[in-house]
Amino acid sequence: MTPALMRQADPALRPATAMNSAADPRVLGTIAMPGVAVALWQRQPDPGFQAWLDALHPDQLPRLRQVLRPQDAPAAIAPACDASALPHGPHRQALTDQIAALTTQAASHLGALLVTLRIEVTAGQTCPKWHMDGVRARLICTLRGPGTQFGPASGPDDVAHIQQMPTGHAALFRGRAWGNGATGILHRSPPAQPGRTRLVVVVDPVDEAASC
Template sequence: MISEILKSRPGNDPFFAPNDVHRRSIQSKEIDVLTDIYQEEINIAVWQRELSDDIKLAVSDFLNANPEFQKAMTVTPQSAYSSLSSSLGKVSYSGLSENIAELVDIFCCLFDLKRAGLRLVVLNKAMCPKFHVDRVPCRLICTYQGEATEWLPHHLVDRKKLGRRADELVDNLSGENKRKLKKLNSGDVALLKGESWQGNENAGLVHRSPSLSGGESRLLLTLDFAG
C-alpha cells in the first residue's frame, strides 16, 4: 500500500527544479506528503509521524543499553530488516528494525533506488552544530528519540555565512534567526532536498544538529542515495 501511494508522485523530472522558484516547506500527518519533495518549490517535506508506545519503549531501552552505538551500512528494501536485526541484537528491538526497514522501502520506492546508505547513530552532542547544506540530491532524516533537526526557511538564509565561511562566527551571524528557526519533532520523517538535486544549486535546505543538554541522548537515522 505504501509503495502504491508513493508511486503516484508527480510525473515531472525528479531531479530538476528551476533555480529561480521560491523554496518552501510542507508538512502533513499523511505519508503521501513525502511525494511533494518532487514539487519544484519544496525543499523539505515532513511526514509528522507519531511513534507507537512500543517503539518508544524499545528506543529508550536501546539507548540505555547502547550509549555509543554507531552503524553505517548499505541496504536494499529486501535486506534492511535482517541487517538491522543483526546489528541491533535483541529480539525486543525487532519492532524498531521493522520500522526503520519500512522507511528504507519508502525511500527506495520514492526515488527508484535499488539500495540506500543507512546510518543509525546514538548522539550525546550536536553532530553538525553549524548551519549547513548537504551535498546530496536528497536525504531522509528521522530522530527516534531526543531533540530533532533544526532548519531555516530558504528566504531567511544568508548563504555567504554558511559552511567554512562561518567557522569564526557565532550562529546568530551564520544564518540564524531564532524567531524563524524551525524544528522537527521526534518521530517525524523528513526529506531534505540538497545541493545536488539538479536545479537546486544554492537552494539546498539549511539545517543543523540540535544542541543537547548534559546526559541527554539522541537516536538519529539518515538515509542517502547509494550507488
C-alpha cells in the same frame, strides 16, 4: 529584457523554500514538486514504544552504516541490534520495522535501487553548522532525543525562523546535488542536551557520497 534579467526572473532558478507536511508517508514524494525543499512525514510514535526506547542505556542502541537494497534493511538491522545487546521482544521488532519502513519510503520516493542506511547514536551536536547536504536528497528521522533543526537560509551559514522536527517525524531534505531548483533551506543537528542521547536514522541514495 536582458539575458541576465531573464535568468533572474526564471522561477526554476529560485531556491526552493516550501515545506509540505502530512501524516501520510506519501507526502515524502512531494519533494519532487517545484519549490519544495522539505517534505515532512508527521509520524506519531506509539507512547509505549517511545518510553521503552527512551529508557534504554545508550550502549544498547544499535549502530549501523551500510549500503544495501531497501528490502535488505531488516537483515542488516538485526546484527546491529545483537551487537548492542538489545533484548529481543516486540519493541525491538517495532524498532526494526520502523527503520526498515523509513528506508523503503526514502528509496521509493527518490527512485533509488540502493541506499546508504545510517543508524547513529550521539550525545553531542554532530553537525553544528547550518548546511545543506552534498547529496540529491536525504531522509532524516530522530527516533530518540531532540530532532533536526531547519529553516530558510538568511545567509550562507545561517537561517531565519528556526524550526525543529519533533521526535519520530521523518523528512526528506533537498541537497546540493538535486539539480534544477536549488534548496533555500538549511539544517543542522540540535544543540546537545546534557543526559540526552539521540538515535538518528539517515538514508541517502547510494549513487551520491554522504557528507554532512
